[in-house]
Amino acid sequence: MGYTLNFNLIWRHFEKLWGGLLLSLELAVISIAIGIVIGLLLAVWYVSAGRLVRTAIAAYVEFIRNVPLILLVYLVFYGLPTVVDIAYSAQTSFIATLSLYSGAYLVEVFRSGLEAVPRGQLDAGKAIGLTPWQRLLHVRLPTMLRITLPALSNTFLSLFKDTSVASVISVPELTYGAQWINFNTFRIVEVYLVVTAMYLLTGYALLYALRLVERRFRAAH
Amino acid sequence: MLGQIAYALPFLAQGFAVTVWVSLLVVVLSLIAGVMMGVGLVYGPAPLRWAVRIFSDTIRGIPILVLIFFVYYGLPAVGIHLESFWAAVLALTLFKTAQVIEYLRGAVGSIPKGQSEAAMAIGLTFRQRLAYVIFPQAFRRFLPPWINGVTDAVKGSALVSLLGITDLMHAINQVIGRTYEAMPLYILGAVIYFVVNYALSLASRRLERRFSFIRE
Amino acid sequence: MSIPPPANPALLDISDVSKSFGTVEVLRSVSLQVTRGEVVTVIGPSGSGKTTLLRCVNFLESYDSGSIRIDGKEVGFRDTGTRQRRSERDLAKMRAETGMVFQSFNLFPHLTAAGNIMLGLRKVRGKSSTEARAIAEHWLGRVGLAHKADSLPAELSGGQQQRVGIARAVAMEPKILLLDEITSALDPELVGEVLEVVRSLAEDGMTMVMVTHEMAFARDASSRIIFMADGGVSAAGPPAEILGTEIDNERLRSFLARFRASHF
Numbered sequence: 001m002g003y004t005l006n007f008n009l010i011w012r013h014f015e016k017l018w019g020g021l022l023l024s025l026e027l028a029v030i031s032i033a034i035g036i037v038i039g040l041l042l043a044v045w046y047v048s049a050g051r052l053v054r055t056a057i058a059a060y061v062e063f064i065r066n067v068p069l070i071l072l073v074y075l076v077f078y079g080l081p082t083v084v085d086i087a088y089s090a091q092t093s094f095i096a097t098l099s100l101y102s103g104a105y106l107v108e109v110f111r112s113g114l115e116a117v118p119r120g121q122l123d124a125g126k127a128i129g130l131t132p133w134q135r136l137l138h139v140r141l142p143t144m145l146r147i148t149l150p151a152l153s154n155t156f157l158s159l160f161k162d163t164s165v166a167s168v169i170s171v172p173e174l175t176y177g178a179q180w181i182n183f184n185t186f187r188i189v190e191v192y193l194v195v196t197a198m199y200l201l202t203g204y205a206l207l208y209a210l211r212l213v214e215r216r217f218r219a220a221h
Numbered sequence: 222m223l224g225q226i227a228y229a230l231p232f233l234a235q236g237f238a239v240t241v242w243v244s245l246l247v248v249v250l251s252l253i254a255g256v257m258m259g260v261g262l263v264y265g266p267a268p269l270r271w272a273v274r275i276f277s278d279t280i281r282g283i284p285i286l287v288l289i290f291f292v293y294y295g296l297p298a299v300g301i302h303l304e305s306f307w308a309a310v311l312a313l314t315l316f317k318t319a320q321v322i323e324y325l326r327g328a329v330g331s332i333p334k335g336q337s338e339a340a341m342a343i344g345l346t347f348r349q350r351l352a353y354v355i356f357p358q359a360f361r362r363f364l365p366p367w368i369n370g371v372t373d374a375v376k377g378s379a380l381v382s383l384l385g386i387t388d389l390m391h392a393i394n395q396v397i398g399r400t401y402e403a404m405p406l407y408i409l410g411a412v413i414y415f416v417v418n419y420a421l422s423l424a425s426r427r428l429e430r431r432f433s434f435i436r437e
Numbered sequence: 438m439s440i441p442p443p444a445n446p447a448l449l450d451i452s453d454v455s456k457s458f459g460t461v462e463v464l465r466s467v468s469l470q471v472t473r474g475e476v477v478t479v480i481g482p483s484g485s486g487k488t489t490l491l492r493c494v495n496f497l498e499s500y501d502s503g504s505i506r507i508d509g510k511e512v513g514f515r516d517t518g519t520r521q522r523r524s525e526r527d528l529a530k531m532r533a534e535t536g537m538v539f540q541s542f543n544l545f546p547h548l549t550a551a552g553n554i555m556l557g558l559r560k561v562r563g564k565s566s567t568e569a570r571a572i573a574e575h576w577l578g579r580v581g582l583a584h585k586a587d588s589l590p591a592e593l594s595g596g597q598q599q600r601v602g603i604a605r606a607v608a609m610e611p612k613i614l615l616l617d618e619i620t621s622a623l624d625p626e627l628v629g630e631v632l633e634v635v636r637s638l639a640e641d642g643m644t645m646v647m648v649t650h651e652m653a654f655a656r657d658a659s660s661r662i663i664f665m666a667d668g669g670v671s672a673a674g675p676p677a678e679i680l681g682t683e684i685d686n687e688r689l690r691s692f693l694a695r696f697r698a699s700h701f
Contacts, residue, residue, distance in 0.1 A: 003299050066372060066418035067411045068379035071390060075407040078397070083404045164284035168383065175286055182290070188298045192291040200282045338497050339543035343557030343609055344533025347525050353556055357547045 009185040010194050017191075020177030021198055027095060027173060028160040034099035035159075036152075039106025044136065046107065047114050057107060064104035069165050073097050077169045090169040098166075102159050109155065113148035114140060149217055153210035157203055174198060226405060229396040236392025237413065243306075243378045243388060247313040248371055254314065255321020262322060263329050264351075273322060280319035285377050288312045293384055309381035317374050324370065328363035329355060361432040369425035372418040379414070389413065446509070448473045448644055449613055454493060454503035463489045465668040466503065471613070474642045478655040478676075481665035482692055487648040490665070491615050494646065495535040496528060507534055507612060533561050536606030540618040542598045544590040550577060550601045551586040554608045562609065576604040580634050596627030603634055607643065614638065616647035632658075652696065656680050664689045 010017075046057045064072070077093040080086075088096075117140050125135040164175035172180075178195040182188050262273040280288065292312040296303055303311065332355055340354040382391035393410040397403050447470035456464040463486045471477050479487045492498040494505055496513040499522075505512045512531050515521045523531065545553050554573035558564045564572070577583050580600035582593075590598055599619055606614055616635065620628045632654050639645060639658050649655055655662060655676065662679040664672040664686070672679060672686045684690065 062419060062422075063411070063415055066376075066415045066422065068376040068390065068414055070379050070382075071393075071407065071410055071414065074394070075404075075411065079404040079407040082401075161282075161284040164286040165380075167286065175284060175290070178287065179290065182294055188294045192287065192295055195287060196279075196283050196291065199284065199287065200279060203282045333541075333543075335539060335541055335543035336545065339537075339539060339545070339605075341497060341529070341532055342495055342535070342537035342539075343605065344529045344561040345557065346529040349529075349560050353560060354545055358545075361547070 003189065005190055005193075006187060007190050007194070009187045010181060010190050013181050013185065016172075016177040016180055017174060017195065017198060020172060020174035021202060023171070024160065024163040024166075024173040024175075025202070027091075027098065027163045027166060027171070028156065030095050031098035031163075032102050032156050032159055034095070035102030035106050035155075038099065038103030039110050042103070042107045043110035043114055046111055061104045061107050064101055069097075069101060069162055070168060072101060073165055073169060090166075090171050094163075094166040094169060094171050098159060098162065101162070102155060105155055106152070109148050109151045110144065113144040113151075116147050117143045146217060149214045153207070153214065156210070157207060160203060160206065161199065225400045225402060226396075226409070229400070229406075232396065233389065233392050233409075236387050236389040239387060240375065240378050240389040243310060243313070243381060243386075244371070244375045246310050247317050247374045247378070250310070250314045251317035251321050251374075252367075255318040256325055258318065259322040259325030259329075262326055277319045277322045280315055281323075285313070285316050286380055286383070288316055289380055289384065305384045306381075306386055309378075309384050309386055313374060313377050313381070316377060317370075320370050320373065321367065324363055324366050325359070327366075328359040331362055332358050364432065365425045365429035368428060369422050372421050375414065375418055375421070447471060448475075448508060449494065449646070450504075450506040450509075451490070451494070452504055452506075454490070454500045454505060456489060456493065456498065456500045463668050464493070464500065467665075467668070467670055468503075469663060469670065469673075471644060471646060473644055475661065476639045476645045476647070476659045477661045477663060478659040479646065479648045479663045479665055480650075480652070480655065480692075481671075485665040486668040487665050488617055491537075491617050491646065491648055494613070494615055495532050495537055497537075507531070529561070533557070533609060534612050536609055536611035536614045538599070538602050538606050538614070538616045538619045540621050542590070542595070542602045542622070544598055544601055544605070546590050549587045549589055550582060550593065550604075553590070553601055554605045557605070557609050572608055573604070576608045577601070579637070580604045581630070594627060595623045596630045599623065599627075599631045600634055603631070603638075607638065612644065614643055614645045616645060616649070618648050618650065620649065620651060650696075652680065652693075664692070666692070 042057050042060075046054055049057075073094060076097045077090060080093075081088075121139055121143060122135060125139040130138065163173050166173050167176035167179060170176065174195060178191050181191040185191070258273045258276070261269045262277070265273070289309060289312040292315070293305060293308040296308060336354055336358065337350060340350040345353065378388060379390040382388055382394065385391070387395070389410060393406050397406050400406070449469070449471040451467060451469040453466045453468055454464055455462070455466050467486070467490060469477070469490075479490065481487050489498055493500045494507075494512065499513055504514075510516065510531070512535075513523060513528065515523055515527075522528075544550075545556065548556065551570060551573040554576060555566070555569040558569035558572055559566065562569075574583065574586060577586050580603060582597060582600055582604070585593060585597060585601075590601070593601065602619070619635075620631050623631065628651070632651065635645070635647070635654075636658055647659075657676075659676055661673065662676050663670055664679060666688050672684065672689050678684065679689070680693065
């Protein structure tokens with residue numbers, strides 16, 4: 001025992017943590033934005049496509065969901081450049097990985113959302129003479145979005161936590177900042193206490209904000 | 222290239238065995254801890270309920286990686302020395318326990334109040350109600366998500382490679398360090414993880430169908 | 438002043454029971470005595486406290502004041518006269534003295550029809566598995582479901598499920614059977630088979646308190662009808678009197694008039 005808490009060194013290097021937190025948020029936001037595009041396109045394609053396309057999309061989803069994120073991160077950052085001739089930074093590489101990763105989870109979210117839109121609404125759309133595209137754009141997607149909003153928030157929150165894996169390829173996000181302070185100051189307990197608090201406060205603040213948005217959205221419809 | 226990888230297979234198999242062993246320990250330990258704490262959360266007195274709620278919400282609110290580093294680097298600082306293997310198992314167990322708590326709460330919470338009342342009405346005591354009416358029903362709702370969640374333990378176990386434990390993930394990186402065959406080895410690793418986890422999620426889906434209260 | 442004990446002590450003695458949910462008073466000093474073999478029907482508009490009263494009798498709900506006694510024993514509180522809740526074990530024992538049949542059946546979905554009946558017999562009454570099975574089969578026969586002993590609830594119709602619910606309650610040999618709107622969740626064509634079972638139990642002398650909207654059945658089967666309104670007993674008497682046209686109770690009259698308008 002005999003460990004006395006001393007936060008001075010943590011505060012001195014706090015910009016590492018603060019900058020890390022902002023980068024974590026940035027990574028999560030960019031990745032979910034790209035992930036939403038991937039998820040939406042594939043989900044819409046899935047529900048209207050034939051067997052072959054469905055199998056291909058399902059394979060992508062199942063593959064990503066059943067492989068550890070850290071392995072995907074390594075694969076894209078260290079593996080891919082050995083077979084294709086492109087160069088990218090660790091940060092770009094991580095964003096690409098996390099986008100593909102969230103895309104796979106969001107295909108499932110959006111697909112079940114699309115299938116949960118009541119038949120009657122689509123029939124009503126047909127009855128007033130909307131074309132299939134108009135039905136998708138004006139009836140199916142808005143309803144689906146309302147249904148899937150909570151799942152979307154949850155996906156974003158877990159992506160925010162998943163950004164910590166970026167530290168393994170030295171992207172200077174929050175967990176990386178924690179390790180830097182850990183190895184350079186040895187104020188181990190303090191730094192992880194502070195970082196835990198930062199993840200928790202940010203996570204629950206986001207959760208609260210997203211629930212507010214959801215309620216707004218529900219009330220508006 | 223293939224020759225080099227074939228040469229490394231026994232080493233990868235050892236790593237895979239460690240992955241399985243870590244996952245198994247985590248799954249069993251978290252099941253025990255999670256069910257006990259989950260029952261505390263649903264039926265316990267207020268202070269216990271609060272303690273479990275705070276535990277679960279804290280653990281689920283931080284990345285597993287932070288949890289692993291916190292336990293691994295933090296415990297020695299306060300005088301508790303664990304081998305890296307056991308520190309990793311402890312951290313992953315904490316993470317998984319929080320999940321089990323939520324599965325249990327969900328399973329018990331989904332049973333209609335009328336079931337408890339009917340059990341009360343025929344004169345069963347609290348323990349009897351749990352043992353003969355609530356748990357048998359909750360069990361069927363608990364099992365499919367729990368089995369599905371075992372994949373989270375397997376996937377999470379890949380993070381223990383960062384503590385220098387030679388699990389499958391670490392073994393792959395070590396072989397790559399010697400052979401420079403990054404892509405084939407990462408793909409091989411992905412396939413192995415995929416096969417294990419996909420089998421688990423298929424099992425969970427089958428159980429879900431089997432466990433509806435209608436006989437086929 | 439000493440009060441001599443009544444000649445025919447009530448099996449169920451509800452006296453001066455009040456209960457509130459928050460600021461809403463759902464029972465206002467309700468008193469009701471039921472003697473052995475009586476069939477008492479409680480009617481009244483929704484929100485009048487009928488179901489709450491029934492649930493208080495086997496202490497699924499607690500009550501704020503007054504007393505509810507079965508065979509002279511207070512149901513939820515200790516005999517010391519204080520309002521100290523009974524222990525979990527004692528409460529379970531008291532609850533086993535009353536049988537309850539629920540509106541939504543509440544059969545245990547993981548147990549067969551026979552299993553539903555056997556659970557209480559084995560765990561509360563301490564019967565062996567063979568004894569319990571024999572009793573379960575006897576009662577399933579009584580409700581016309583001998584052939585469904587090994588069916589799961591999900592494999593039974595609503596009417597069949599409710600008959601199992603009744604068998605589960607009476608197999609425990611309760612002193613009183615409480616029936617809480619037991620046909621309300623049933624399709625109209627299934628109501629008859631359930632009421633038939635209740636009628637045959639009444640003929641056997643089973644003491645019953647039931648809440649129901651089946652007025653015709655209430656008139657034929659009950660010895661007394663209680664009309665509740667706003668948490669209190671507003672009128673009580675034999676069916677012919679309560680459901681007759683000469684009754685001098687404005688609330689009851691308008692309840693019955695509205696009821697007839699919507700049901701006949």
